[in-house]
Amino acid sequence: MVSSISLSIDSDLDKVSLLSRAVRALCEDFLTADELDAVELSLVEAINNVIKHGYHGEKGKDVQVAVGLQTEQIVIDVIDHAPPMAPDVLEQPSDDPFNFDEADLAQIPEGGMGLALIRMNMDEVEYLSNESENRLRMVKRIERPAS
Amino acid sequence: MVSSISLSIDSDLDKVSLLSRAVRALCEDFLTADELDAVELSLVEAINNVIKHGYHGEKGKDVQVAVGLQTEQIVIDVIDHAPPMAPDVLEQPSDDPFNFDEADLAQIPEGGMGLALIRMNMDEVEYLSNESENRLRMVKRIERPAS
Amino acid sequence: MLSTDVRKNVLVVRVAEKRIDASKAPLFKDEIAKCIDAGQSQIVLDLSGVDFIDSSGLGALVSCLKRLGPRGSLAVAGATGAVSRLFTLTRMDKVFTLHPNVDSAVDQLSA
Amino acid sequence: MLSTDVRKNVLVVRVAEKRIDASKAPLFKDEIAKCIDAGQSQIVLDLSGVDFIDSSGLGALVSCLKRLGPRGSLAVAGATGAVSRLFTLTRMDKVFTLHPNVDSAVDQLSA
């Protein structure tokens, strides 16, 4: 099984839930409910970032998602044509924003959690950027019940 | 509510079910189970036609579906870049292929049912063709329960 | 794609695909044709595991019926939802006898 | 987006949206801020109708907590599925007291 489909919306936060609903439906047969939640959250965070940081909230720009259903993994690419994000942004340790002291209200993060959540929820995350596009590639392994 | 999303696959019959699953998920909140079945069938017939008749079964060509969720209707466009279909094909009366005499085996159709099914299952069907693309537009009205 | 089973001289063919669509219809038609060519004339097609059929799938069924000819019977069991809806919509419920389940179809064909 | 209700001096805020995502978080934050600015300090947020929150929604909750300051309490009731999963994953279950339902949250805050 190697199958792929691509979906696109314009850069409007109101449309992100549509895209995520469609992608969730596509992955449904291959993942557990928890894994579907993980994929949906990662996808939404990635698209929000493109719209908020890449396109600075401007509507009418293209956000594309390619879903590849492979035998052992699902590959989700979020593709945009905005200025790329800084190359080191993805490098921070995964649990960074959640290393707060819960007793100190000032430390609790109000933002800066998106990329960390993506890294925690996906098995592989990679950012590929060239002249024509940026591509955030997120991979979720399919765990088959031992049989 | 006016929201739109576009989906695409290549012209491979094996991928049609993916697309239809995603579109069904998008329409789920607005239609009854019967209406969802009607939309799914119409969409599949339309895409099959593009792949079989438009692209003559050749893989690697583009099939795009745009889904517009509007307050009172769902508009589904199937878009391709194949040679257009003959303009009169859509004009035949809707129940044509099903007007058979069931006692006469030879009359029972083995094909030629796709467009008739689309017309029976959607509220509006329109074919728009220009130099750059063909677009089969199918509209399903959203019937809200009287409240 | 199919699993078969003979009961009271009736061939019960269970379709193990959720969808009989244009990508599956040709193979589906060939497999049933093989059963027919092997001499089976009383056939029950169990569609209880199928949740979608398009016009290619339906056309494949009609083609099997024609291959079977007047000497045989092809009954359909367990069609629900979108599948039974398609039979009704196309008037194919007048062409194929629809049974709620395999047992009642087998009973009728073997009677 | 929100419906409110006072029980035993505790403000119960029911979120009537299925998703608190980046498109809804700003309005959500403003609406809760209004309740806080109106003088409410014991607040239960009923998330039983919510099935998805992203980091913007979670950030909006944290912002409300900060606005409320040490004088008040913001408890969360009815978080399940992806919503409760997000609280755990981000360690926000250490920041917000999670209650299975509104009644138990109200009881604790009014005690």
Ligand SMILES: Nc1ncnc2c1ncn2[C@@H]1O[C@H](COP(=O)(O)OP(=O)(O)O)[C@@H](O)[C@H]1O
């Ligand atoms: N697609 C993107 N384009 C440009 N910058 C980005 C993109 N995604 C993330 N960033 C940068 O990385 C930072 C951290 O992102 P994230 O962890 O998602 O948190 P947040 O979006 O809440 O700031 C952002 O504030 C932004 O500066």
Ligand SMILES: Nc1ncnc2c1ncn2[C@@H]1O[C@H](COP(=O)(O)OP(=O)(O)O)[C@@H](O)[C@H]1O
């Ligand atoms: N997208 C298309 N491009 C070209 N021709 C088409 C297209 N769709 C339909 N047709 C023509 O219309 C005919 C009827 O189509 P349809 O009712 O779907 O039945 P079938 O596909 O089984 O022939 C087809 O046989 C074909 O000649």
